[in-house]
Amino acid sequence: MSFESLGLSHNIISSVKQLGYLKPFPIQEQAIPFILSGKDLMGIAQTGSGKTACFVMPILEKLQVEVVKRDRNIEILVLVPTRELAIQIDEVFRVFTTNLKREIKTMAVYGGVSINPQMKGMLGVEILTATPGRLLDLINSKALSISHIQHLVIDEADKMFQLGFEDELKQLLALMPKKKQTTLFSATLNDKIEEINQLLGIKPVVIEVASEEANIDHIDQIAYHVTAESKGPFLRYLIKENKMTQVLVFVSSTRTADKLVDKLLKNKIRAISIHGQKSQGSRRDHLDYFKKGDVQVLVATDLIGRGIHIDGLPVVINFELPRSPLDYVHRIGRTGRAHDVGTAITLLTDEDLHHFSVIQKKMGKTVTVKSTDEVNLHGY
Ligand code: AMP
Numbered sequence: 001m002s003f004e005s006l007g008l009s010h011n012i013i014s015s016v017k018q019l020g021y022l023k024p025f026p027i028q029e030q031a032i033p034f035i036l037s038g039k040d041l042m043g044i045a046q047t048g049s050g051k052t053a054c055f056v057m058p059i060l061e062k063l064q065v066e067v068v069k070r071d072r073n074i075e076i077l078v079l080v081p082t083r084e085l086a087i088q089i090d091e092v093f094r095v096f097t098t099n100l101k102r103e104i105k106t107m108a109v110y111g112g113v114s115i116n117p118q119m120k121g122m123l124g125v126e127i128l129t130a131t132p133g134r135l136l137d138l139i140n141s142k143a144l145s146i147s148h149i150q151h152l153v154i155d156e157a158d159k160m161f162q163l164g165f166e167d168e169l170k171q172l173l174a175l176m177p178k179k180k181q182t183t184l185f186s187a188t189l190n191d192k193i194e195e196i197n198q199l200l201g202i203k204p205v206v207i208e209v210a211s212e213e214a215n216i217d218h219i220d221q222i223a224y225h226v227t228a229e230s231k232g233p234f235l236r237y238l239i240k241e242n243k244m245t246q247v248l249v250f251v252s253s254t255r256t257a258d259k260l261v262d263k264l265l266k267n268k269i270r271a272i273s274i275h276g277q278k279s280q281g282s283r284r285d286h287l288d289y290f291k292k293g294d295v296q297v298l299v300a301t302d303l304i305g306r307g308i309h310i311d312g313l314p315v316v317i318n319f320e321l322p323r324s325p326l327d328y329v330h331r332i333g334r335t336g337r338a339h340d341v342g343t344a345i346t347l348l349t350d351e352d353l354h355h356f357s358v359i360q361k362k363m364g365k366t367v368t369v370k371s372t373d374e375v376n377l378h379g380y
Contacts, residue, residue, distance in 0.1 A: 001023060001024055003057075006032045006036075008032070008061055011101060012060060012096060015095060015098065016053075016057075025050035025053075025209075027043055027049045027050055027051055027209045028050055028053060028057070031043050031183075032057060034205050035059070036058045036061060038181055039205050040182045040202040041182075041205045041206075041207065042183075042184045042193070042197070042205070042207070043185045043207050044188070044189045044206065044209070045187070045209045046333070047187075049209055052092045052155075053092060053096075055153050055155075055183050055185075056096050057096065059076055059151060060096050060097060062151075063075075063104060063127070064100050064101060064102060064104070071123070071124070072123060072143065072144045073148040074125060074126070074127075074148070075127075076126060076128070076151045077130065077146060077152050077153070078127070078129040078130070079131075079155070080129060080131060080156060081131065082110075082131065083110035083280055083283075084287070085155065085156065086108040086110045086130060086131055089108070090106055090107065093106040104127065105126055106125065106127040106129070107129070108128075108129045108130070109128065109134050110131040111131060111134040111137075112279065118143070122138070122143045132165045136168055136171060139172075145175075146175050147176065148177065149177060149180050151183070152180055152183070153183045153185075154169075154182070154184045154185070156185065157186040157196055158186040158192065161192050173199065183204075189206070216329065216336070218340075218341055218342070219332055219342045219343070219344050221332065221346070221365065221367045222343065222345050222346070222368070223346040223367045224345065224347055224371075225348055225353075225372060227350075230372065231319070231347055234372055235260075235317065235319060236269060237377055244297075244315055245293065245296055246296065247297050247298075247314075248298050248300060248335070249297055249298070249299045249317045250318050251300070252301065252302075252320040252323075254275040256320065257274075257300065257301055258273055258275075261299050264299075269296055271295060271296065271297035272297070272298055272299070273300065274303065274304055275303055276303050291310055309334075312340055313335045314335060315335060316331060316332050316342070316343075316345070318347065320347075321356060325358065325363060332344035
């Protein structure tokens, strides 16, 4: 199956070629023809499945032939639960608009930053990617209107509800026209998602692709048995001995993240952290530094366990074990994405061993736990 056979035109396919995509991913193959035909669709797919391009391509395909409008009526709205995802999706729209015949203005809006530039920039925006709260603020400030929405995309719908955006979503839906195309993505299909469809008043075509859980086969998982005392030195040993140049380290709290960065810096390992108590600006900058390779280690909480893509990330280390087995899978899924090979290393103390066996059972995979007794940590 080729991109051409999905009904995408030359302009969109030029971008696909530039990005080096050889053929459509399964979700794209199945969903794009439905989205192009105007059907409501629900995709059950994880990040990493190629779901962003899956809605970006058909939306632009249809929009490029439409008449340009230069007002504050948004026609295409993508709702997302987090600022990081908003920025990431807008970047994909920008890449795909570069080869189109006409200019299409896109924008991402989210909370935690000043609203004024967002209000000023809204004129002529055709595709808006937004978090619900900031979108409502902008509507209340009369910066834009969503009464002419033609296509609504809700990404990570399940997370949207977990994070309690239900009321905001209801308010937003009441401001949109009933007749519109809706495309939803969710990592899981559960009762809550059925409720969302009722709320939206749609009976979408449902497309499900293999979940990330099923796609962790190409991630090499290793676990090491450590003590509370040897954990820090062993992490530094791993990074230095293996000459790791780009490693994402997960911890469970903001405090540990900051403490760990201090320790790594003292040991001449370039590290930076990202967590909920950092400002939006610094979260974005830190992620950029890490993506560009300016720092070696990014220490993160589960804030970026989901939904964040770092091209070709070779290694993820769980410095602390997450409580939820699903979080474990999401964390390790930051590596080995888009069919790359990746390594996921987990450090376990005695207290973690039982819980790690629960995680292994849930993901249906066995990970060998290696002893570190023989490792000489002197000097680390
Ligand atoms: P997503 O699930 O949207 O986060 O996409 C995950 C990664 O897959 C991104 O880096 C995309 O650029 C990449 N990607 C999306 N579609 C394709 C494709 N057809 N071929 C190769 N890579 C792709």
